[in-house]
Amino acid sequence: MIKTKKGFMLRSVAGRYIVVAIGQASIDFNGLITLNDSGAYIWKKLADGIEYDTLIADMLADYDADEATIRSGVDAFLKTARDAGVLEES
Numbered sequence: 001m002i003k004t005k006k007g008f009m010l011r012s013v014a015g016r017y018i019v020v021a022i023g024q025a026s027i028d029f030n031g032l033i034t035l036n037d038s039g040a041y042i043w044k045k046l047a048d049g050i051e052y053d054t055l056i057a058d059m060l061a062d063y064d065a066d067e068a069t070i071r072s073g074v075d076a077f078l079k080t081a082r083d084a085g086v087l088e089e090s
Contacts, residue, residue, distance in 0.1 A: 001049045001050070001051060001089065001090045002046055002049065002050060002051070002052060002055070002078070002087060002088075002089050003046055003047070003048070003049035003050075003087065003088045003089075003090075004043065004046045004047050004081075004086055004087060004088070005025065005085075005086050005087065005088050006025065007021055007022055007023050007024055007025025007026070007029075008020070008021055008022070008025055008029075008086050009022055010035070010040060010043050010044065010047070012040075016034060017034065017035040017036070017037070017039065017040040017043075018032045018033065018034050018035070019032060019033040019034075019035065019043060019086070020032050028085075029084070029085065029086070033084065033086070038059075038063070038073065039077060041059070041062070042055065042059075042074065042077050045058060046081075046087070052074075055074060056070055056071060056074060059073075059074065
């Protein structure tokens with residue numbers, strides 16, 4: 001299960017998506033993350049927690065792209081999110 005950590009919220013500001021830290025998370029995380037539409041889609045799926053294979057299947061159903069492209073994009077997103085320390089995994 002992959003899930004966003006508590007204390008990070010997705011906001012839409014002037015037509016752009018940003019992730020900001022709130023509460024205790026804002027002490028440890030200085031800055032914000034900007035996302036495109038597909039990044040915001042992934043973030044919303046991760047907010048409630050989701051299995052990797054389910055995320056891939058959902059994206060295949062909702063996006064007009066092949067599986068290799070979807071997996072590559074999701075993997076890149078997850079690496080960036082892991083490096084930023086905004087994910088919990090179990």
